[in-house]
Each structure stands twice: as structure tokens, then as C-alpha cells.
Amino acid sequence: MTSEQSQSQSQQLMVQNSGSLSFSSNLSKEDEEMSRSALSTFRAKEEEIERKRMEVREKVQAQMGRVEEETKRLAVIREELEALADPMRKEVQVVRKKIDAVNKELKPLGHTCQKKEREYKEALEAFNDKNKEKVQLITKLMELVSESEKMRLKKLEELSKNIETIHLK
Numbered sequence: 001m002t003s004e005q006s007q008s009q010s011q012q013l014m015v016q017n018s019g020s021l022s023f024s025s026n027l028s029k030e031d032e033e034m035s036r037s038a039l040s041t042f043r044a045k046e047e048e049i050e051r052k053r054m055e056v057r058e059k060v061q062a063q064m065g066r067v068e069e070e071t072k073r074l075a076v077i078r079e080e081l082e083a084l085a086d087p088m089r090k091e092v093q094v095v096r097k098k099i100d101a102v103n104k105e106l107k108p109l110g111h112t113c114q115k116k117e118r119e120y121k122e123a124l125e126a127f128n129d130k131n132k133e134k135v136q137l138i139t140k141l142m143e144l145v146s147e148s149e150k151m152r153l154k155k156l157e158e159l160s161k162n163i164e165t166i167h168l169k
Contacts, residue, residue, distance in 0.1 A: 079093075
């Protein structure tokens, strides 16, 4: 029985008990005591189950620790056996360990490189977007200036015509 099921059952029992208490004022002390006893027995069993579960977990963890230790010991024994089979094994192993160390150093450098490339691409994209926006704004400005000049020329022509009409009068 899971913890959730047991909690649900205990809640149902409490609801049933509280419901019967509120509807039946004639509930005897023996019934109340029996309900409390059943509830405390249930709680005690739940606590015992939890304690046993924790004990099993601790035993499993202890076994896992021993398995890890034994695995390490077996690896050392295997290395010793391999060293007996190949006299150059130690030098090869030293070089392999150096390669592993360099690989460990390369891994974060590779991540850094990838991160910087992503940042560069993002910055380049942002730069290009702003550049496009600038070109659009310059185009808009040129259109506005051109339109403004046309309007000013038109206005100047009108003023010029007005002046000519005044001079002719």
C-alpha cells in the first residue's frame, strides 16, 4: 500500500468518524476509543513500513558502495594483469592518460567556442537587422526630403506667380 493510499484511507476514516460524531451525539466512548485505536494502529503500521523502507534503502546504498569499491579493485587488478602482458603498457597508459587529460581540457574549450560562435552569430544578426533598419530610415528620410523639396518648389512657384501678378497690376 502506498503512502498516498494510506493517507487517503486515514482521511476517509477521519471524515467518517467526524461525520458520525456530528450526526450522532450518542456515539459511545468505546466507539471513539476503538476509532482512535484503529487510527493509531494504522499510523504505527505506516511508521513501521516507512522505517523498514528506509532500512532497505540504507542497505541498498551500502551494497552500492561495496559494489563501487569492488569495481575499482577489479579495475586495478585488470590494469596489473595487462601490465604483465605488455611491457610497454605503462608508457602507453601514461600517454593515454595525457590524451584523456587534454580531452578533458578540450571539452570546455569546445563549449566556450560554440558559445562564442552563437554569440557572434546573434551579434551579427542584430548588427544586420540594425543596418537594415538604418537603410530603411535613410530611404524614408530621402523620400521625405525629396517630397519636402517638391512642396517647397511648388510653393515658391506659387509665390513667384503671386509676385508676378502683383507686378502686373
